[in-house]
Amino acid sequence: MKKLMSSFLIGSMAVLLAACGGSDSTQGNGSASNEGGEATEQVDSKTIRAGIGLNSEHPQYKGLEKFKELVEERTEGAIVVETYHSGQLGDDRSMMEALQLGTQEVTVPSTAPIANFVSEFSVFDFPFLFPSSEVADQVLDGEVGQGFLDRLEDQSLVGLAYWENGFRNLTNSKQAVATAEDFKGLTIRTMENDLHLEAFRALGANPTPMAFTELFTAMQQGTVDGQENPYATIYLEGYSEVQKHVSNTNHIYSPFVFMMSKTFFDSLTEEEQEIVSEAALEAGAYQRELNREANETYLANLQEEGMTYTEISEEERQKMIEAVQPIIDKYAENIGTDVVEEVYSAIEAAQ
Ligand code: KDG
Numbered sequence: 001m002k003k004l005m006s007s008f009l010i011g012s013m014a015v016l017l018a019a020c021g022g023s024d025s026t027q028g029n030g031s032a033s034n035e036g037g038e039a040t041e042q043v044d045s046k047t048i049r050a051g052i053g054l055n056s057e058h059p060q061y062k063g064l065e066k067f068k069e070l071v072e073e074r075t076e077g078a079i080v081v082e083t084y085h086s087g088q089l090g091d092d093r094s095m096m097e098a099l100q101l102g103t104q105e106v107t108v109p110s111t112a113p114i115a116n117f118v119s120e121f122s123v124f125d126f127p128f129l130f131p132s133s134e135v136a137d138q139v140l141d142g143e144v145g146q147g148f149l150d151r152l153e154d155q156s157l158v159g160l161a162y163w164e165n166g167f168r169n170l171t172n173s174k175q176a177v178a179t180a181e182d183f184k185g186l187t188i189r190t191m192e193n194d195l196h197l198e199a200f201r202a203l204g205a206n207p208t209p210m211a212f213t214e215l216f217t218a219m220q221q222g223t224v225d226g227q228e229n230p231y232a233t234i235y236l237e238g239y240s241e242v243q244k245h246v247s248n249t250n251h252i253y254s255p256f257v258f259m260m261s262k263t264f265f266d267s268l269t270e271e272e273q274e275i276v277s278e279a280a281l282e283a284g285a286y287q288r289e290l291n292r293e294a295n296e297t298y299l300a301n302l303q304e305e306g307m308t309y310t311e312i313s314e315e316e317r318q319k320m321i322e323a324v325q326p327i328i329d330k331y332a333e334n335i336g337t338d339v340v341e342e343v344y345s346a347i348e349a350a351q
Contacts, residue, residue, distance in 0.1 A: 046268070048081045048260075048276075050106035051089030053212040057236045059294050060108060060256065061085045063163055063287025067106075067258075070279035075272060081106075091211035093192060100156045102263035108256045110165050112193035118151045120335050122195050123343050127324045128317075130253040130347065133164065133292060138350035140255055144342055149257070156262040160280035164288045165254035166295050171234055171243040172226025173219065176310045178247065180204075180319040189215050189224040195331050196252075199324045219243060230254070232291060235298035240305035247310040248299075251320065258284060 050067065054060045061083065068081035089095055089104055092113040098104035115122040123129070130136040139145055140162040149159030170177055172186055184204035190196040192209045200207035210218060218224045219242040226243065233239075234246065258280045265273060303309050312320075332340040 045077060046079045046264075046272075048079060048105040048264070049084065049089065050081055050108075051084040051087075051095050051104060052108050053087045053091055054085060054233060055236060056085045058085075058232060059287050059290035060163065060165075062290055063283045064108070066286045067279050067283035070282060071276055074275045074279065079268075079272060079276070087211075087213035091213045093211065096157065096259070099259065099261040102261050105261050105264045106259070108163055108258045110191060110254045110256055112191040112196055112254065114152075114257060115193050115195070117155045117157070118148075120151060120339050121148060122193070122331050123335055123340055124148075124255055125193060125195055125252055126328050126331070127199050127251050128321050129343075131351065133166070133253070133288070135347055135350045136164075136253050136255065137162075137288070139343065139346040142346060142350075144346040147342075152257075152259060153262065158260045158262050158265040159257050160260060160277050161258040161284040163256035163258055163284045164291045165256050166230035166232065166291055167250040168228045168230055168252045168254055169234070169246060170226060170228045170249045170251070171239055171246045171307070173222075173242065173244050174225045176245045176247070176308050177249070178310045178312065179316045180323055187223075187225045189218055189227040195327065198327045198330075199251075202323050202327050203320060204323075216242065228252075230291075230295050231298040231302065232294035235301050235305075236294075240302055240307050244307060245310065246299070246302055246307050247312055249312055249320070250317075 048071070050064050052058075052060050052064060064081075064083045064085075068083055071079050071081050089107075090098065092107070092109035093116065095104055095107035096109060096113070096117060099107060111121045111124040115125065124140075130139070145162055149162075152159040170183075170188070172188070174186060175182060177183065177186075180203060183200070185206065187206045187208060188200055189210045190200055190207045192211065197207050197209055208224060210224070215224075215227055216237065216239070219227065219239065226245075227239070228249065228251070229237075229239075231246075234243070260276065260280075265276075268276065299309065
């Protein structure tokens with residue numbers, strides 16, 4: 001069994017860790033004594049608790065480890081980074097709330113839950129928006145992407161870099177999905193985001209929003225028939241144990257946003273702010289590279305583990321695009337056509 005932690009356990013751990021951490025990020029202040037009883041000057045260190053939903057095998061966690069290495073080395077230990085995986089500190093939404101409260105310092109959620117805090121972020125979850133990861137990199141790492149990160153500040157969050165979750169693909173335990181029609185009647189877990197929900201409804205599925213930390217158990221108990229995530233997640237989270245079919249729907253390119261609590265960021269010196277900002281970008285470049293390799297490799301592993309793989313033809317993909325278009329139009333209007341146009345133009349320029 002790859003998935004050992006129940007939501008109960010995860011919840012209790014989050015409470016425990018929060019209780020141990022408290023809201024003060026400085027630790028070890030004042031003096032201490034060494035073994036000989038001599039008083040020594042102990043350097044104050046600031047602690048970053050960085051939490052994610054995915055497990056320790058995932059490139060997202062390897063990225064966090066890289067961030068830790070860079071920050072601790074460059075601040076010579078003045079900032080200590082503690083890394084937490086598998087939702088040990090909570091799910092995407094609750095960790096963002098903890099950042100706002102200043103009881104956690106870093107998290108790296110998908111853009112979908114971020115839209116509950118800054119609605120404009122929904123645009124990145126428009127189905128079939130980005131044609132490739134490379135185009136996504138150019139848009140997100142450029143002026144347009146920065147403009148979205150800046151919007152987080154009003155929410156007491158500091159967006160430091162885009163990392164990558166990747167192209168999302170559908171899995172389920174009921175039937176091979178080859179056509180737009182095949183979505184009909186499938187109960188699909190979606191991320192907690194209204195656009196995702198409505199898009200799956202438009203495809204004829206029965207979507208239920210749910211935190212990532214509850215997903216494995218929901219599939220195991222049959223509460224949902226399926227879910228959608230990049231191949232790296234499907235493989236590394238052991239979904240082949242509870243899912244039979246996978247299709248290359250590639251319906252949404254999911255970016256991650258590496259973000260920090262504004263309260264914490266503002267408490268850092270200018271030099272420390274530069275170090276954490278640079279480290280988030282460098283660790284992100286490393287994470288994207290690992291993630292792309294993983295997403296290329298793991299489809300074969302899923303098939304080896306017994307899942308059936310179904311390719312979506314261009315004709316069927318076109319039908320899916322048509323089915324979700326009214327939802328995209330609706331959200332484009334809600335977000336503001338100027339914001340959406342800005343993203344479309346950047347995508348065009350990047351191609
Ligand atoms: O660490 C990130 C995860 O918490 C989450 O964003 C993964 O894509 C995801 C999902 O489906 O919830």
